[in-house]
Amino acid sequence: MKKLFTIILIGFSTMAYGQNLSMIEKDLLKPLKKIHYWSGMGYQDKLSVADSLTKENSLLKKKLLKYTKNRPSTLGYDFKALQKEGMTIATSADKKFRIYSWDTYTGGTMHFFENVYQYQSGKVTLSESIGSSEDAKGFFSEIFTLQTDSGPIYLGYLHSILSTKLAYQNICLFKIENAQLKDAKLIKTKNGLNNSLGFEFDFFSVVNRKERPVKLIYFDEAKKEIKIPLVKANGEVTPKFITYRYTGKYFERDKK
Known part of the structure; x- marks a missing residue:
């Protein structure tokens, strides 16, 4: 009987866990859907689209920061509905670092994105937003991991849309310390030590590639390249x- 009670209790706890995260996702989904609603309205009489977009983006970021900071379980949740609605969620293999990205639709042919960074340090889960909302930024599609003697280094794969023709891709290196x-x-x-490596390119030169987003940067975890x-x-x-290889201290350009 005691064993049966324990099983039932675990079952209820699991249900509550799922429901709590599901409720969080539904709450985050509301402003995200409104962002897409207002982005499709255009500038019509008596409608302040720009103000509405600013309001909903600010609300989404505020809620996401609150939940990702106060609910550690969000770090491992897949948020399928948010991703279906257009939010990009990149998570490291060790599940200790995640970046949430979304298009604010406040730009024109140059797209503006917001990013919320969530990470685990010891038993503490933290989250933050880096940079101003006026910066175009980009979205992160993947997070690679470099294992070093001093701990993992995370490589975020950033995509920026500068115009219909021009795009930018970048690898950004992070550590939790x-x-x-x-x-x-x-x-x-040549300019010294940097935490990023990127390039601008003509999107139309790769437009026929099947994958989206177009993948131009590769990281070989085994070779550390x-x-x-x-x-x-x-x-x-x-x-x-062009190959940059980790030599044990830095990524250095392969001269071959």
Whole structure:
């Protein structure tokens, strides 16, 4: 009888866990859907679309920061409805770092995105938004992981839409240290040490590729290599790659 009671109790706890996260998702879905509603309205008489978009984006970010900070279980939840509605959620393999991204629809041909960063440090789960809402930013499609002696380094794969023709892709390096998310300046270039590596390109030179978003950057976890395409001066993406290899301290360009 005692064993049966324990099983029932676990069952109720599991149901409550799922319901709580489901309710959170429904609450986040409301402003996200309104953002898409207002983005499709255009500028009509007696309708302040810009103000409405600003309001709903601000509300979504505020709610997302609250839930991701106060509910650690959100870090492992898939939020399928949010993703179906257009939010991009990139999660590290160890489930300790996640980036939520969405298009604010406050730009024109240049798209503006918001990002919320959620991460675990010890037993504490934290979240934050980096940068101003006036920055165009981009969305993160993937998070790769580099294992080092001092702990994991996370490589966020960023996509930016600069115009109908021009786009930008970037790898951003992060580390979690002393309960803070920090830039990991491990990429050695001619200009010194950087935490990012990116390039601008002509989207129409790769528009026929099937995958979306178009994947131009690759990370080989076993070889600890970042590969970015060689891009011509006119923005055309070539089939050739430039390789940056982790030497134990920095990512350095392969001279081969």
